[in-house]
Amino acid sequence: MAQLVWLPELDTGIPEIDRQHRRIVDYINKLYEVSQTHDREALGNVIGETVDYTLSHFVFEESLMESSGYLFSGPHKKVHELFTRRVAEMQTRFDGGEDVSAELHGMLLRWLFNHIRNEDHGYVDTAKAYLRMMQQSNPAAEAARVQALESKRQKKGWLARLFSD
Numbered sequence: 744m745a746q747l748v749w750l751p752e753l754d755t756g757i758p759e760i761d762r763q764h765r766r767i768v769d770y771i772n773k774l775y776e777v778s779q780t781h782d783r784e785a786l787g788n789v790i791g792e793t794v795d796y797t798l799s800h801f802v803f804e805e806s807l808m809e810s811s812g813y814l815f816s817g818p819h820k821k822v823h824e825l826f827t828r829r830v831a832e833m834q835t836r837f838d839g840g841e842d843v844s845a846e847l848h849g850m851l852l853r854w855l856f857n858h859i860r861n862e863d864h865g866y867v868d869t870a871k872a873y874l875r876m877m878q879q880s881n882p883a884a885e886a887a888r889v890q891a892l893e894s895k896r897q898k899k900g901w902l903a904r905l906f907s908d
Contacts, residue, residue, distance in 0.1 A: 747771055767797055770797070771793065774786075774790065787837065798827060804863075805823065833846065
């Protein structure tokens with residue numbers, strides 16, 4: 744395992760999405776750092792935080808795709824659901840005493856970068872056009888809407904998001 748470095752080619756050009764993606768990279772790096780200490784309790788906390796933040800990011804991203812009318816938002820959401828199941832399985836294994844830190848780190852690394860490059864870049868043009876239109880029509884309302892989406896993302900716990908529509 745090694746530390747991840749953000750690459751400019753991963754930027755979507757949507758500031759909030761890019762900020763969230765970078766924060767996921769920070770969590771993955773924290774997972775690596777804590778795994779080196781062999782502190783199982785701290786590792787469990789970092790795994791939980793990583794999962795929670797990633798799932799809350801999915802809520803935000805899916806809301807943006809749906810609001811913008813992205814044609815493939817349904818299939819994109821299914822990709823998120825499959826990922827969520829894989830991570831939940833790893834967390835269950837960890838809770839059962841298995842050391843999954845290296846496997847989880849590798850899976851998160853591969854999945855995040857591939858997902859951003861392939862699936863996420865697919866909705867960027869649609870989302871940017873939507874955000875420009877909203878900003879031009881009512882800048883204050885759009886800022887409030889983005890803040891409300893972010894608030895929703897922060898308030899909803901990972902378990903609730905895992906089983907919600």
